Amino acid sequence: MSAQTSDNNLVASPDEPDNPDAGALTNPEPVADPDPQLWQRKKKGPLAESLKAVAGFGVTFRNFFRPYVTEQYPFEKVPTQPRYHGRHQLNRYPDGLEKCVGCELCAWACPADAIYVEAAANTPEAQYSAGERYGRVYEINYLRCIFCGMCIEACPTRALTMSNDYEIWDDNREDLIFEKDRLLVPLNAGMLSTPHPMASGTSDMDYYNGSVTGATPDQIDWVASHRPQDASLVSAGKPAQEVKA
Ligand code: SF4
Numbered sequence: 001m002s003a004q005t006s007d008n009n010l011v012a013s014p015d016e017p018d019n020p021d022a023g024a025l026t027n028p029e030p031v032a033d034p035d036p037q038l039w040q041r042k043k044k045g046p047l048a049e050s051l052k053a054v055a056g057f058g059v060t061f062r063n064f065f066r067p068y069v070t071e072q073y074p075f076e077k078v079p080t081q082p083r084y085h086g087r088h089q090l091n092r093y094p095d096g097l098e099k100c101v102g103c104e105l106c107a108w109a110c111p112a113d114a115i116y117v118e119a120a121a122n123t124p125e126a127q128y129s130a131g132e133r134y135g136r137v138y139e140i141n142y143l144r145c146i147f148c149g150m151c152i153e154a155c156p157t158r159a160l161t162m163s164n165d166y167e168i169w170d171d172n173r174e175d176l177i178f179e180k181d182r183l184l185v186p187l188n189a190g191m192l193s194t195p196h197p198m199a200s201g202t203s204d205m206d207y208y209n210g211s212v213t214g215a216t217p218d219q220i221d222w223v224a225s226h227r228p229q230d231a232s233l234v235s236a237g238k239p240a241q242e243v244k245a
Protein backbone atom coordinates (compact mmCIF):
# COMPACT_ATOMS: atom_id res chain seq x y z
CA MET A 1 0.00 0.00 0.00
CA SER A 2 1.25 3.47 -0.75
CA ALA A 3 0.50 6.64 1.12
CA GLN A 4 -0.07 9.97 -0.69
CA THR A 5 1.46 13.17 0.63
CA SER A 6 -0.12 16.59 0.38
CA ASP A 7 1.87 17.38 -2.81
CA ASN A 8 0.70 14.12 -4.41
CA ASN A 9 4.05 12.28 -4.17
CA LEU A 10 3.69 8.58 -3.53
CA VAL A 11 5.62 7.34 -0.49
CA ALA A 12 6.38 3.65 0.04
CA SER A 13 4.65 2.23 3.04
CA PRO A 14 6.71 0.10 5.45
CA ASP A 15 3.82 -2.39 5.60
CA GLU A 16 3.88 -3.03 1.87
CA PRO A 17 4.72 -6.73 1.41
CA ASP A 18 6.39 -6.44 -2.02
CA ASN A 19 8.48 -3.44 -1.11
CA PRO A 20 12.06 -4.64 -0.49
CA ASP A 21 13.08 -1.30 1.06
CA ALA A 22 10.17 -1.16 3.45
CA GLY A 23 12.27 -2.22 6.46
CA ALA A 24 15.12 0.08 5.49
CA LEU A 25 12.84 3.07 5.61
CA THR A 26 11.87 2.52 9.20
CA ASN A 27 15.04 0.87 10.62
CA PRO A 28 18.05 2.22 8.71
CA GLU A 29 21.37 0.48 9.36
CA PRO A 30 23.65 2.64 11.51
CA VAL A 31 26.47 4.05 9.42
CA ALA A 32 29.90 2.98 10.69
CA ASP A 33 32.37 5.70 11.59
CA PRO A 34 35.00 6.12 8.85
CA ASP A 35 38.43 4.67 9.41
CA PRO A 36 40.41 7.39 11.23
CA GLN A 37 43.56 6.29 9.34
CA LEU A 38 41.94 7.11 6.03
CA TRP A 39 43.02 10.73 5.94
CA GLN A 40 46.26 10.36 7.87
CA ARG A 41 49.40 11.27 5.95
CA LYS A 42 51.85 8.46 5.53
CA LYS A 43 54.84 8.80 7.85
CA LYS A 44 58.05 9.53 5.98
CA GLY A 45 61.38 7.94 6.77
CA PRO A 46 63.97 9.84 8.87
CA LEU A 47 65.97 10.89 5.75
CA ALA A 48 62.90 12.33 3.98
CA GLU A 49 61.87 14.09 7.18
CA SER A 50 65.27 15.76 7.51
CA LEU A 51 65.24 16.89 3.85
CA LYS A 52 61.75 18.35 4.03
CA ALA A 53 62.98 21.95 4.29
CA VAL A 54 65.28 21.52 1.25
CA ALA A 55 62.51 19.84 -0.75
CA GLY A 56 60.49 23.00 -0.35
CA PHE A 57 62.95 24.73 -2.67
CA GLY A 58 62.49 22.09 -5.39
CA VAL A 59 60.19 24.27 -7.51
CA THR A 60 62.58 27.21 -7.19
CA PHE A 61 65.61 25.17 -8.27
CA ARG A 62 63.72 23.61 -11.14
CA ASN A 63 62.82 27.02 -12.52
CA PHE A 64 66.39 28.37 -12.32
CA PHE A 65 67.18 26.68 -15.64
CA ARG A 66 64.05 27.59 -17.55
CA PRO A 67 63.87 30.60 -19.94
CA TYR A 68 62.50 33.83 -18.48
CA VAL A 69 58.83 34.56 -19.23
CA THR A 70 58.66 38.08 -17.83
CA GLU A 71 56.42 40.23 -20.03
CA GLN A 72 57.87 43.66 -20.73
CA TYR A 73 54.57 45.44 -20.22
CA PRO A 74 53.95 48.35 -20.80
CA PHE A 75 56.83 48.56 -23.30
CA GLU A 76 55.67 45.45 -25.13
CA LYS A 77 51.93 45.03 -25.17
CA VAL A 78 50.48 41.58 -25.37
CA PRO A 79 47.66 41.21 -27.91
CA THR A 80 44.42 39.96 -26.40
CA GLN A 81 42.18 37.21 -27.66
CA PRO A 82 39.70 38.57 -30.26
CA ARG A 83 36.71 38.28 -27.87
CA TYR A 84 38.52 39.70 -24.84
CA HIS A 85 36.22 41.70 -22.53
CA GLY A 86 37.84 45.13 -22.34
CA ARG A 87 36.58 48.68 -22.05
CA HIS A 88 33.01 49.23 -23.26
CA GLN A 89 32.02 51.33 -26.24
CA LEU A 90 28.74 52.86 -27.39
CA ASN A 91 28.32 52.34 -31.12
CA ARG A 92 26.79 54.36 -33.94
CA TYR A 93 24.87 53.56 -37.13
CA PRO A 94 26.64 54.27 -40.45
CA ASP A 95 25.02 57.72 -40.73
CA GLY A 96 26.33 58.72 -37.28
CA LEU A 97 23.15 58.31 -35.20
CA GLU A 98 23.69 56.62 -31.84
CA LYS A 99 22.51 53.05 -31.42
CA CYS A 100 21.68 53.50 -27.73
CA VAL A 101 17.98 54.12 -27.13
CA GLY A 102 18.30 54.66 -23.38
CA CYS A 103 16.26 51.57 -22.45
CA GLU A 104 18.41 50.85 -19.35
CA LEU A 105 18.38 47.08 -19.93
CA CYS A 106 22.17 47.05 -19.61
CA ALA A 107 21.94 48.76 -16.23
CA TRP A 108 19.33 46.27 -15.00
CA ALA A 109 21.41 43.32 -16.19
CA CYS A 110 24.59 44.49 -14.49
CA PRO A 111 25.29 42.38 -11.38
CA ALA A 112 27.70 44.99 -10.02
CA ASP A 113 25.37 47.98 -10.42
CA ALA A 114 28.10 49.67 -12.44
CA ILE A 115 25.96 51.30 -15.15
CA TYR A 116 23.84 54.42 -14.84
CA VAL A 117 21.57 55.52 -17.72
CA GLU A 118 19.22 58.44 -18.01
CA ALA A 119 17.15 58.60 -21.18
CA ALA A 120 15.61 61.62 -22.92
CA ALA A 121 13.21 61.96 -25.84
CA ASN A 122 14.49 62.70 -29.33
CA THR A 123 12.82 65.68 -30.96
CA PRO A 124 12.75 66.78 -34.64
CA GLU A 125 15.30 69.46 -33.76
CA ALA A 126 17.51 67.20 -31.66
CA GLN A 127 17.53 63.60 -32.86
CA TYR A 128 20.51 61.72 -31.43
CA SER A 129 19.52 58.08 -31.93
CA ALA A 130 17.42 55.99 -34.30
CA GLY A 131 14.36 55.68 -32.09
CA GLU A 132 12.10 57.59 -29.73
CA ARG A 133 14.68 58.09 -27.02
CA TYR A 134 18.42 58.23 -26.57
CA GLY A 135 20.81 57.86 -23.66
CA ARG A 136 21.25 61.42 -22.44
CA VAL A 137 23.42 60.32 -19.52
CA TYR A 138 25.44 57.14 -19.75
CA GLU A 139 28.04 56.18 -17.16
CA ILE A 140 30.06 53.05 -16.39
CA ASN A 141 31.84 52.86 -13.07
CA TYR A 142 35.04 50.88 -13.66
CA LEU A 143 35.66 50.63 -9.94
CA ARG A 144 32.67 48.29 -9.86
CA CYS A 145 32.71 46.62 -13.27
CA ILE A 146 33.84 42.98 -13.26
CA PHE A 147 33.89 42.72 -17.09
CA CYS A 148 31.37 39.89 -17.11
CA GLY A 149 29.66 41.07 -20.32
CA MET A 150 26.09 40.67 -19.05
CA CYS A 151 25.34 44.26 -20.11
CA ILE A 152 26.32 43.71 -23.73
CA GLU A 153 24.21 40.55 -23.85
CA ALA A 154 21.21 42.53 -22.60
CA CYS A 155 21.50 45.39 -25.08
CA PRO A 156 18.73 45.04 -27.70
CA THR A 157 20.36 47.25 -30.35
CA ARG A 158 24.02 46.18 -30.02
CA ALA A 159 24.71 49.73 -28.96
CA LEU A 160 26.94 48.51 -26.17
CA THR A 161 29.88 46.25 -26.97
CA MET A 162 33.26 45.62 -25.40
CA SER A 163 36.57 46.53 -26.98
CA ASN A 164 39.96 44.85 -26.51
CA ASP A 165 41.34 47.83 -24.59
CA TYR A 166 42.53 46.64 -21.19
CA GLU A 167 44.41 49.75 -20.10
CA ILE A 168 41.87 51.19 -17.69
CA TRP A 169 43.59 52.82 -14.76
CA ASP A 170 43.84 56.11 -12.93
CA ASP A 171 45.04 57.57 -9.67
CA ASN A 172 41.62 58.75 -8.49
CA ARG A 173 38.15 57.32 -8.26
CA GLU A 174 36.33 60.06 -10.12
CA ASP A 175 38.15 59.48 -13.41
CA LEU A 176 37.28 55.80 -13.36
CA ILE A 177 33.63 56.65 -13.87
CA PHE A 178 33.50 56.83 -17.66
CA GLU A 179 30.81 59.09 -19.07
CA LYS A 180 29.31 59.17 -22.53
CA ASP A 181 32.05 61.39 -23.95
CA ARG A 182 34.58 58.61 -23.33
CA LEU A 183 32.31 55.69 -24.20
CA LEU A 184 30.72 56.86 -27.45
CA VAL A 185 32.83 55.83 -30.47
CA PRO A 186 34.20 58.68 -32.61
CA LEU A 187 32.63 59.33 -36.00
CA ASN A 188 33.89 57.00 -38.71
CA ALA A 189 34.67 58.32 -42.17
CA GLY A 190 31.43 59.27 -43.95
CA MET A 191 29.37 59.70 -40.75
CA LEU A 192 27.56 62.86 -39.79
CA SER A 193 27.75 64.20 -36.24
CA THR A 194 24.55 64.24 -34.19
CA PRO A 195 21.95 65.59 -33.77
CA HIS A 196 20.37 65.14 -37.17
CA PRO A 197 17.15 63.51 -38.42
CA MET A 198 16.85 59.85 -39.33
CA ALA A 199 17.16 59.03 -43.04
CA SER A 200 13.82 60.02 -44.57
CA GLY A 201 11.28 57.24 -44.97
CA THR A 202 13.06 54.91 -42.55
CA SER A 203 12.09 53.51 -39.16
CA ASP A 204 14.24 52.29 -36.28
CA MET A 205 13.79 48.75 -37.66
CA ASP A 206 15.37 49.78 -40.98
CA TYR A 207 18.37 51.00 -39.02
CA TYR A 208 18.45 47.83 -36.96
CA ASN A 209 18.25 45.65 -40.09
CA GLY A 210 21.19 47.48 -41.69
CA SER A 211 19.21 49.20 -44.48
CA VAL A 212 20.81 52.57 -43.70
CA THR A 213 24.38 52.47 -44.98
CA GLY A 214 25.48 56.08 -44.62
CA ALA A 215 24.45 59.71 -44.34
CA THR A 216 21.87 60.70 -46.99
CA PRO A 217 21.81 64.02 -48.92
CA ASP A 218 18.73 65.10 -46.89
CA GLN A 219 20.59 64.60 -43.62
CA ILE A 220 23.68 66.40 -44.93
CA ASP A 221 21.52 69.34 -46.05
CA TRP A 222 19.84 69.45 -42.63
CA VAL A 223 23.16 69.65 -40.80
CA ALA A 224 24.52 72.18 -43.32
CA SER A 225 21.54 74.45 -42.66
CA HIS A 226 21.62 74.06 -38.84
CA ARG A 227 25.40 73.82 -38.24
CA PRO A 228 27.23 75.10 -41.30
CA GLN A 229 30.60 74.90 -39.49
CA ASP A 230 30.18 71.23 -38.53
CA ALA A 231 33.48 69.47 -39.31
CA SER A 232 31.78 66.19 -40.21
CA LEU A 233 30.19 67.84 -43.28
CA VAL A 234 33.53 67.58 -45.09
CA SER A 235 33.44 63.80 -45.34
CA ALA A 236 29.76 63.00 -44.64
CA GLY A 237 28.15 60.54 -47.01
CA LYS A 238 31.40 59.72 -48.82
CA PRO A 239 32.71 56.16 -48.95
CA ALA A 240 35.57 55.43 -46.52
CA GLN A 241 38.13 54.86 -49.32
CA GLU A 242 37.36 58.25 -50.81
CA VAL A 243 37.75 59.98 -47.44
CA LYS A 244 41.11 58.33 -46.74
CA ALA A 245 42.45 59.32 -50.17
S1 SF4 B 1 30.68 44.00 -17.83
FE1 SF4 B 1 29.38 43.14 -16.17
S2 SF4 B 1 29.95 44.29 -14.35
FE2 SF4 B 1 30.76 45.45 -16.11
S3 SF4 B 1 29.16 46.94 -16.57
FE3 SF4 B 1 28.75 45.14 -17.85
S4 SF4 B 1 27.32 43.88 -16.65
FE4 SF4 B 1 28.23 45.38 -15.25
Ligand code: SF4
Nearest residue numbers: 100101103104106155
Ligand atom coordinates in the same frame (compact mmCIF):
# COMPACT_ATOMS: atom_id res chain seq x y z
S1 SF4 C 1 23.37 50.53 -24.19
FE1 SF4 C 1 21.76 49.19 -25.00
S2 SF4 C 1 20.79 48.29 -23.20
FE2 SF4 C 1 21.97 50.08 -22.48
S3 SF4 C 1 20.50 51.76 -22.48
FE3 SF4 C 1 21.54 51.79 -24.46
S4 SF4 C 1 20.22 50.58 -25.83
FE4 SF4 C 1 19.60 50.10 -23.74
